[in-house]
Amino acid sequence: MSNLATSDLSGFLEILQQLVREPSVVGTEDSFFRVLRRELEEVDVKVERHLGVLVAQGSEPESLILSAHIDRHGLLCTGPNEFQYAAFIAGNRGELTGDSLSEQMMASIADRFTGQRVQAHLPYTGTYLGQGTISNGYHCEKRHNLIFEIEGLDFLQPGAPVSFLDRLQVTDTHISAQLDNVLSVALIVYLFRNGFTGTALFTAQEEAGRSWRYALAWLQRESITTRRLLVLDTSPYPTPEAAAEQELVLRKKDATAGFDSAFTDEIARICQRLDITTTYKDEWIEAQNLDRPKPQSLGRTELGRLVAATGGHITGTTLQIPTTGYHTASETASLASIRAVLRLLSTYIS
Known part of the structure; x- marks a missing residue:
């Protein structure tokens, strides 16, 4: 004590x-x-x-x-050089009802991450795959999610998680x-x-x-x-x-x-x-x-x-x-x- x-x-x-x-x-x-x-x-x-x-x-x-x-919040590769906010991809939206603070702030935080360094890793083991930099982020109204483009991680396959490089x-x-x-x-x-x-x-x-x-x-x-x-x-x-x-x-x-x-x-x-x-x-x-x-x-x-x-x-x-x-x-x-x-x-x- x-x-x-x-x-x-x-x-x-x-x-x-x-x-x-x-x-x-x-x-x-x-x-x-x-x-x-x-x-x-x-x-x-x-x-x-x-x-x-x-x-x-x-x-x-x-x-x-x-x-x-x-x-913690991060991104998930969903297509060729396409990354979505992991919490809001379609497979995770079942429990979200639109009135969480994260959802209400979604559109306003899209541009917060430009220039942010990120790192990719294997989903289960956490093995490091590489680093990149977020070059663009925007709110897609059709998919109701944040979409990101990243320089340096275009080799990733769908399903790969990407975390913010954090210290x-x-x-x-x-x-x-x-x-x-x-x-x-x-x-x-x-x-x-x-x-x-x-x-x-x-x-x-x-x-x-x-x-x-x-x-x-x-x-x-x-x-x-x-x-x-x-x-x-x-x-x-x-x-x-x-x-x-x-x-x-x-x-x-x-x-x-x-x-x-x-x-x-x-x-x-x-x-x-x-x-x-x-x-x-x-x-x-x-x-x-x-x-x-x-x-x-x-x-x-x-x-x-x-x-x-x-x-x-x-x-x-x-x-x-x-x-x-x-x-x-x-x-x-x-x-x-x-x-x-x-x-x-x-x-x-x-």
Whole structure:
């Protein structure tokens, strides 16, 4: 617990730096699952791989259940020198209903990636195939997806995943990389290394709206119902000033369902006791919508889908780190927020 409460983040940043380098494109997460499993097997936890989810359990698995998705946005080769945003290809669209933040922002982010270095790899093994540079990106209304052209990867065959060439950047106050959601994965690995004894679910395909199904399948397999599922994630803000208004982001609900009010209040009380500043993202969005000509969705989260699918038998709350540069290789979070989340989570380590 004392390790988590210190201001020295070197141990955590070492884990994050390593994991950031590993590709985990939506729908092709197998190689990342194997890297993550090796990390977890170095500590005294039980690790099991199931379809779409890696489960790690300490000596007190029922004390607290954490969840974080491992997938990150990337591209998939779909034709000769044609690459589509992996989360939104036709085969992944079944769970997407048009009101996720990613879908609503699709057209506006098409040109963010011009000049971005990328790397291709084999889908299952993660074997490196080559690098290239995105030369063009646009929104195709017919296919309702982002289409990219890449210089240097014209030899790829359909089905090959392409990830953003990513390296962790650290300053005195912030970190930058494609943080969503490898940041939360690194946090949980660090927690286990420092004595966390509960359960963690690492899920695939959250960006395609599927992760909740994999989590639900495992929870049902184990006959688990709970009101204390804590989902860790990042939370996007439009400007550094808006992100800096709080160290951590809470939620009472999303577009799908309300969260457990008792657990949400418990997290809020701990934050208040530790002098950690917080806001509620759903309330922030609703306030912003008062001045928007077209209201923004509250978003559909993994937790909200689990709550709705189980009639509230599986519920909990979310804990998010505010970021800017949403869904880019330069998504940025403050070190103050990372210290805050570690201080909070240390209270759940006996």
